[in-house]
Amino acid sequence: MGEKKRVAVLGATGAVGQEFVQTLEGHPWFEVTQIAASERSAGKKYLDAIRGAGGTIGWEVGGEVPEYAREMVVRSIEQVEAGELDLVFSAIESGAARDVEARFAAQVPVISTSSAHRYDEDVPILIPGVNDGHADLLDAQRANRGWKGWVAPLPNCTTTGLAITLKPLHERYGVRKVLMTSMQAISGAGRSPGVPATSITDNIIPYIANEEKKVRVETRKILGRLEGGRIREADVRVSATCTRVPVIDGHTESVSVETEGEADPREAGRLFDEANASASVAGLPSAPEKYYAFHTDPTRPQPRLEREVGGGMTTTVGRMEREELFANGLKYVLFSHNKKMGSGKGAVLLAEMLLRKGKI
Amino acid sequence: MGEKKRVAVLGATGAVGQEFVQTLEGHPWFEVTQIAASERSAGKKYLDAIRGAGGTIGWEVGGEVPEYAREMVVRSIEQVEAGELDLVFSAIESGAARDVEARFAAQVPVISTSSAHRYDEDVPILIPGVNDGHADLLDAQRANRGWKGWVAPLPNCTTTGLAITLKPLHERYGVRKVLMTSMQAISGAGRSPGVPATSITDNIIPYIANEEKKVRVETRKILGRLEGGRIREADVRVSATCTRVPVIDGHTESVSVETEGEADPREAGRLFDEANASASVAGLPSAPEKYYAFHTDPTRPQPRLEREVGGGMTTTVGRMEREELFANGLKYVLFSHNKKMGSGKGAVLLAEMLLRKGKI
């Protein structure tokens, strides 16, 4: 690969930013040369900048703060020097992200976990292993906007697992309808303040603002086709009910689909095994050994058991059965790690894919 | 009401049995004159019989063990004198229940929380307020079997909330399809041993053996019509995915329905309010003030907030919206207390309804 690419992490002190900092430790292709966060953190060493108020966990992504980052001085967003970067990972919250990311993208590629640009026409929502081909839209975007770089956003973490599991089914059978109920982890709501423990312990909150619409819109775009310089949305109708449950990490989703072709639950299981064999992400540093884990044991997936599989990058499918209420129906339960494949580590995998494709 | 009816509680030491013992404290119509459990408990005072091994909660239904029960001597099932009873509440586990309950029913009415007789043709599955009219099948059952009594089983606790919420929709619009994902409380699995804490803390178990089939079959029967001495199942197709989540009490269910008539989410909400006004259970001692609680606040229902409403006998409905994937579709989230309306206290409400109807 020659020299490592120089990358910055924006929003490095938050939950997603910490995932970036951790994932990029010792990365073979990328080197973090600048980290940035809000004005309040600017000028502090990273270790001091993440320190929480008494009793809260300052470094919340497990293990220790990577050696390389501990003493790095956090910059304000304004202090980041884009000219000395090959890539920006942005974990900025969606409100501020639109402007900040556009500003950087004018000079350098930006991979983002925010929703700010997701719904723009010339912006693909990329999941490595699902719609790698949509990456070509980045060239159009660059041209359109007169930028040197581009913005490539990840989907919402609830969309991620859904789109990944729909992909082989869609290719084989043609998915027409998707009815999904999610049971989402508390870590999906971030950390400051995130979900108060008094609200979710021994409880379920049956609503996550805007989440259901995001899942609907993003799934259609991700499963769509890039034609004539724009993405033609897949003709898939999606209905989602999103709930929060007292699980720390990892989203579980109960999914029913209607397909155009005749679908068989046993064959559907084999599709995931076959998809593993041909996964486009093979060989990328952050890719799991198996893109999909498929279980016939009806008690799987379980968040505590699946969370660590493939370093959090494997998507698990179980309980594959016929859905009697739909024509050619299938139903299943999926697990996807919202903090890994659905967030920082997934963004790094995307960067790897784009680098291999020559986009970075 | 004249003299109180003399009742026995079978299986009085288990989780459901304790609900019976608690609910019947100071009941205006019923007096517990005999309690029975397994051989191991027979001859002990109730207080000693429920004592758990070190560290576990012996009395697990809240508050203190009722005064009336503390010193009662627990009988073996064989020692129960049916001749001195007007009614039996059975919380016996399903394996043993079939024979034991039939033996008692030969002499005296039996209300049961087990599934043993639920699927027999001459046995109604009764939910007060939903299908009171099916109670007439008890007379046929008595005649058929040459019994003096009958067996009236409650539905599975996951069916209860579903059938209750479907009822007004079915009457008004004609429900055709029901697709449901449940998030069930750990108390639904009982207590000895129940779900181990190491299995469910910070976890979801996406499977509960036999549960989905029970929901399917029971819903059709409960919503059916009693015609010509038998129940004609409702023409409703039900698909359920049942999961266990780390919530102590109360089942949450995400429901999508297809209806025959054109359904409107706003009107649907009003239906529940109207159903409250005409609820058949009004005036029964264990009936809640409101049979349904309907919320427009999208963050409801939440188990911690709904659990105590109406003494655990109110069923909560929220998030009523159009279900785009179904013809005339509606979707909503319900909460039903599996230990109260869905179990012992619901059985007492059923007894009250049947007594008022003159069946006891």
Place this chain on the structure above:
Amino acid sequence: MGEKKRVAVLGATGAVGQEFVQTLEGHPWFEVTQIAASERSAGKKYLDAIRGAGGTIGWEVGGEVPEYAREMVVRSIEQVEAGELDLVFSAIESGAARDVEARFAAQVPVISTSSAHRYDEDVPILIPGVNDGHADLLDAQRANRGWKGWVAPLPNCTTTGLAITLKPLHERYGVRKVLMTSMQAISGAGRSPGVPATSITDNIIPYIANEEKKVRVETRKILGRLEGGRIREADVRVSATCTRVPVIDGHTESVSVETEGEADPREAGRLFDEANASASVAGLPSAPEKYYAFHTDPTRPQPRLEREVGGGMTTTVGRMEREELFANGLKYVLFSHNKKMGSGKGAVLLAEMLLRKGKI
């Protein structure tokens, strides 16, 4: 009692303020005539002012928002008219409380849950049933400061249970040393933001800033004697380790004490029963039937079982044994409800006691 006293609740939208609003519903002696909160809430109806962001519980103290409060317009602190009040309940956070409470106390009595004035020499830390006599210091305070009213703060909620359980032991044996480890509920940290669920689920945080010092200082003051117009601290050495555990409501404390007189665990148990018989709070509207619940069952106290006892106002003691490491040693485990006796409802009990004493 004649007419009801007119009271205001300051900080009415927060967790403690909500406890006040709930506890004062239908109170026989007090009527809430004004409620106040931050500028952000001023001018809104109470129901709107407490509404949380998507997914969080706006009204978090159980049941429904009291009818009387729903439509009341929240005032800013500046808009409160002290001249039309007989008493102020303050749930203002400690930073702002010092000035605001002093300003009100110049005109009207103030009962506060904040720590702002606790450590002033002319301010008693009152627990009804423990040190009612210290209330006379309020007269001195009023004179000292030239106020028409006074400030009477509650202790920290972790001190409350400790001081309450030490009281009968101290009177009988003379407590000299107290070594305590607490296991505190998450609700003790408030709600906005409180403890993030990602921090405390399946975890323990072994540190609560400033808590241990508060327990040490406050316990000595509460158990002290009022002599010559000032409180002489009790000669009790206190060492505390305060931890946060994944329990929603109610603090558990493991306590070892050294006493001057010879202490016997069995007699110690009886002391709590005797103390119940002579409890000074008897007859007050918010007082529990039993001030203490004493258990010989070694599996008590348990937060889930004790939480509702006496409406959250009963303090539970169990596991009373000899502490071999101390001279005349005793050890026990206590439970105290941090949101009830240790906070808003405890403050209302204090108001009742002070009203009966003629201080209000």
Place this chain on the structure above:
Amino acid sequence: MGEKKRVAVLGATGAVGQEFVQTLEGHPWFEVTQIAASERSAGKKYLDAIRGAGGTIGWEVGGEVPEYAREMVVRSIEQVEAGELDLVFSAIESGAARDVEARFAAQVPVISTSSAHRYDEDVPILIPGVNDGHADLLDAQRANRGWKGWVAPLPNCTTTGLAITLKPLHERYGVRKVLMTSMQAISGAGRSPGVPATSITDNIIPYIANEEKKVRVETRKILGRLEGGRIREADVRVSATCTRVPVIDGHTESVSVETEGEADPREAGRLFDEANASASVAGLPSAPEKYYAFHTDPTRPQPRLEREVGGGMTTTVGRMEREELFANGLKYVLFSHNKKMGSGKGAVLLAEMLLRKGKI
């Protein structure tokens, strides 16, 4: 090391047995050649023998069932051929363990996690890194009993962390008194049935049968000296209060100690660092890089953060302060992984130490 030692795991299907099976996967010195469990499992393949009832986790120690064990046929205890073994790991429950372990020890060394033999005079309670020298008592035991092998039990998992942290303090200052409150993980109670989720969710159980006495007796023995062929107990008085909290893995203990020599909290911290440098377990395959992790951050130790450190074999110490209530007092909070260092993996570390010493 030459050829690998042939080992058997007794009780291989239970929670502790699973830890053995997992830890011994690919072990450089030991090879599992026989596995045994109850009659009910005998004759089944291991994978089938551990399968739980619907919905419970059959393999509960994380990751996947090791390849080597999946197809091994489980023997009954009677079918184990001791003549073909160099070592036995016993995870048999304490009731049955006394006889079974003695029977095996007549022929081959036995390392046990049960308490059956712990309190015999010629049986050391060994913790590698703490009292390795006590291993010489195994020779006396073998001679006494006329056995070819011996029994070497681990301490109770709550004793383990306490004794490990006391060790450097005892050597340097002479520990005289230890007052401890534990907050123990639910996994410490095993799995079948273990602690029911309905009992411990949102709760604390302040009592664990026999635990406190075990901690008292075992700590004195472990810190004692082997003199004249027997262990002279350390002159340390121990008082423990043991509680169960809703934490999955890892025990937390709040400890206060009185020492003979003058102890300084800052120096005490350094002692742990020094002890790391000279740890006797260095170089053993299961030993962690650091035997102790010492933190000055007051929010440590936290179970979620410490659990994985050193593969669960590192003991964490934090909150080191002066204990004012004791002469030369110190207080601290420790974390020890009950399933790793305190159980199966700790037993393997013990085997490694004994092998290196030539005892196996």
